[in-house]
Amino acid sequence: MPAIEIKPDIYWIGVNDRTTDLFEGMWPITDEGVTYNSYLIIDEKKVIIDLSKAIKTDTFFDNISEKVKLSDLDYIVINHMEPDHTGVFQILRKMAPQCRILGTPKTKKMLETFYGITDNVIEVKDGETLILGKTELVFYHTPFVHWPETMMTYERKNRILFSCDGFGGYGALQGTIFNDQCGNIDFYKKESLRYYVNIVAKFSNPVLKAIDKLKDVDIAVIAPSHGLVWRKNPAEIVKLYKKWAEYAAGKTEAGITLLYGSMYGNTEMMMNAVAQGISKEGIPVEIFDVARTHSSYILPSLWTKRGVMIGAPTYEASLFPPMAQAVGAAVHKRIRNKKMAMFGSYGWSGGALRELEKLTEGAKWELTDSYTFIGRPAAEDLKAGENFGASFARLVKEE
Ligand code: FEO
Numbered sequence: 001m002p003a004i005e006i007k008p009d010i011y012w013i014g015v016n017d018r019t020t021d022l023f024e025g026m027w028p029i030t031d032e033g034v035t036y037n038s039y040l041i042i043d044e045k046k047v048i049i050d051l052s053k054a055i056k057t058d059t060f061f062d063n064i065s066e067k068v069k070l071s072d073l074d075y076i077v078i079n080h081m082e083p084d085h086t087g088v089f090q091i092l093r094k095m096a097p098q099c100r101i102l103g104t105p106k107t108k109k110m111l112e113t114f115y116g117i118t119d120n121v122i123e124v125k126d127g128e129t130l131i132l133g134k135t136e137l138v139f140y141h142t143p144f145v146h147w148p149e150t151m152m153t154y155e156r157k158n159r160i161l162f163s164c165d166g167f168g169g170y171g172a173l174q175g176t177i178f179n180d181q182c183g184n185i186d187f188y189k190k191e192s193l194r195y196y197v198n199i200v201a202k203f204s205n206p207v208l209k210a211i212d213k214l215k216d217v218d219i220a221v222i223a224p225s226h227g228l229v230w231r232k233n234p235a236e237i238v239k240l241y242k243k244w245a246e247y248a249a250g251k252t253e254a255g256i257t258l259l260y261g262s263m264y265g266n267t268e269m270m271m272n273a274v275a276q277g278i279s280k281e282g283i284p285v286e287i288f289d290v291a292r293t294h295s296s297y298i299l300p301s302l303w304t305k306r307g308v309m310i311g312a313p314t315y316e317a318s319l320f321p322p323m324a325q326a327v328g329a330a331v332h333k334r335i336r337n338k339k340m341a342m343f344g345s346y347g348w349s350g351g352a353l354r355e356l357e358k359l360t361e362g363a364k365w366e367l368t369d370s371y372t373f374i375g376r377p378a379a380e381d382l383k384a385g386e387n388f389g390a391s392f393a394r395l396v397k398e399e
Contacts (some may be wrong), residue, residue, distance in 0.1 A: 003063045004177050006221065006229060007158040009042040013063035014225075015052045016173045023084075023170065027198045027296045032191055033172025036084055037225045039162055040067055041155065044133030045074040048099075049153055049162045050225050054087030061088075061095070070096040075130070077137070078103040079164035080150045081110040085225055089115045102130070104141055106149030124151070140213060142166065144206035146199060152210070159220035166210060167237045168226030169195045180232035188228050189240065190300075195226065196244050197299045202334050204248035211242050247303055248334065254397055255284040257301040259327075260311035261291045261320045266345040266376045271311045273382040274343060277389025278309070283397055285309075291322040295329035302330045302338075307396035308365060309389070310342040310356060314372075317351035320344075324359065331363045338364075339399065341392040343371040343385060368395055 004012040014037040021030045036052040038060070046068050052060045064070060073096050078086065081103075092099070093115070101111065101121045111117040124130070126141040135157035142152050146165040153162040169192030176182055200207060222234040230237045256278055262268035271287070278285045286301045290312075302308060312323040319327075340360065344352050353370055360367075371388045373381045 001059075001173060003040070003066050006039070006177075006223065006231070007160065010155070010158060010160065011040045011042075011063075011067055012037060012177050012223075012229065013040045013048070013060070013067070014038045015056045015060050017053070017055055018172045020055065024199070028294050029170055032170050034170050035173055035226055037177075037223065037227075037229070038085075039223060040064060041132060041135070042068055043135055046072055047075040047077060047132060047137070048073060049077040050079050050085045050164060051076070051088050051092065053084045054091075057088050057091060061091075071098065073099045075099060076101050077139075077153050077162075078107050078111075079153055079162060079225070080147060081107055081114060082147060082165075083114070085164065086114065089117065093117060102139070104149050104151050106143075107151075110149055126151075140210075140217075142206070142210035142213065144203040145210050146203060152214070154217060154219075159218050160223055161214070161217065161219045161221070161234075162223050162225075164225045165200060166207065166224060167222050167230070167241055168192070168224035169228070171227055177229050178232075179228045179230045182228060192227060192237070192240065193244060193300045193304070194296060196241065197303045197333065198296050201244070201248065201299075201303060204245040207241060207245040211238060211245070244303070248336075252306045253284075253304050254399075255286070255305035256307040256309055256393065256396055257298070257305045258285050258287045258309040258311065259290050259298065259323065260287070261289065261313070261323050262311075263313055263315070263320070267311050267313045267343070270343055270345070270371075270373070270377050270382065270385045273377075273385035274309060274311065274389035277386040277391075278393040280386075281390050281393035281397065283393045288326075290320075290326040295326050298326055299330060299333055299335070302335050303333075306339060306399060307392065308338045308340045309392060310340060310344075312342070312344045312352050312356070314344065314346035314350050314352040317349055319352040319355040319359070323352075324355065327356065327359050331359065334363070336363045336365075338366070339392075339396055340365040340367050341369045341388070342367065343388065345373055345375060345377070347375065368392065
């Protein structure tokens with residue numbers, strides 16, 4: 001996509017990526033895509049804010065050259081060093097060596113370790129301003145949204161906050177960069193949540209601190225480095241991020257994530273009975289087959305919902321490995337304080353439940369009930385499973 005004007009003399013010059021399969025080498029985006037948003041401000045001083053991953057670099061440099069000569073650039077503002085925003089650095093450095101690079105003290109160190117760049121680098125203090133001509137930039141240090149060196153940059157004249165990973169989301173552009181022109185906003189909200197839980201959620205406290213720090217800043221446009229530019233009601237994405245960040249410690253939604261895996265259909269039969277019981281109680285339930293669903297899609301449900309129902313067979317005297325992997329991913333992402341129940345089939349000895357409790361102990365997933373059975377569930381087992389699901393749903397509702 002060519003450069004897009006956001007405000008007079010301020011342009012989106014990013015890259016729309018529909019070819020990368022795995023974000024950070026692990027999170028699937030084959031169907032959804034992603035953007036690496038970069039921005040250009042043309043004033044007496046000419047500035048690029050954040051760069052791009054080293055993909056489609058021809059498009060990226062075409063977007064810059066469309067508006068300004070590389071030799072005329074004065075500054076590059078680096079809000080965040082992760083290579084999805086800095087991958088083009090080595091080429092850019094060769095093409096525009098005169099550019100001064102602005103970032104936090106930690107950014108300065110990372111520029112050396114990631115790219116061997118040590119000259120023309122300027123540390124900016126928290127709250128420091130830089131006059132560009134008619135407008136000026138203010139730098140706010142926001143550590144750990146998402147790495148320790150991160151900051152956000154505020155452009156005063158047009159009241160634009162360049163927030164980098166903060167308020168960003170997965171999702172390639174579908175013809176527009178702006179939220180008010182987007183006819184598929186629910187897709188971007190869903191992908192923002194998936195991005196939040198996959199990438200940022202572990203740093204929810206720093207996210208809340210950053211939101212609090214910026215609460216008195218007059219923001220008309222939020223321009224993150226992934227996903228849509230929020231120029232209509234930018235408070236909407238801030239509110240969503242705040243809500244998701246507060247889930248880390250506070251009360252989540254009255255709903256149940258039902259994770260199951262099944263080797264020969266026995267645990268799956270029980271899963272259907274348990275799900276019937278849950279649904280009869282009128283509580284939302286999301287069901288995932290852990291052997292067939294990447295944890296990227298499971299984690300948002302676990303993050304937002306209060307209850308977790310686990311359906312897994314015993315496998316070689318332990319928990320069904322795809323379930324251990326899914327639960328392990330949730331524990332790694334600090335998904336904590338859940339009500340949990342477990343059901344599953346075993347052949348001759350149990351073991352799944354014991355391993356599940358061990359896995360989730362540190363994350364405080366409280367086991368409230370369990371129902372295990374040998375081999376194929378009989379009709380009375382299925383009836384009991386339905387009641388088991390209903391009683392767990394009531395417990396989650398009542399909390
Ligand atoms: Fe979009 Fe943490 O990089």
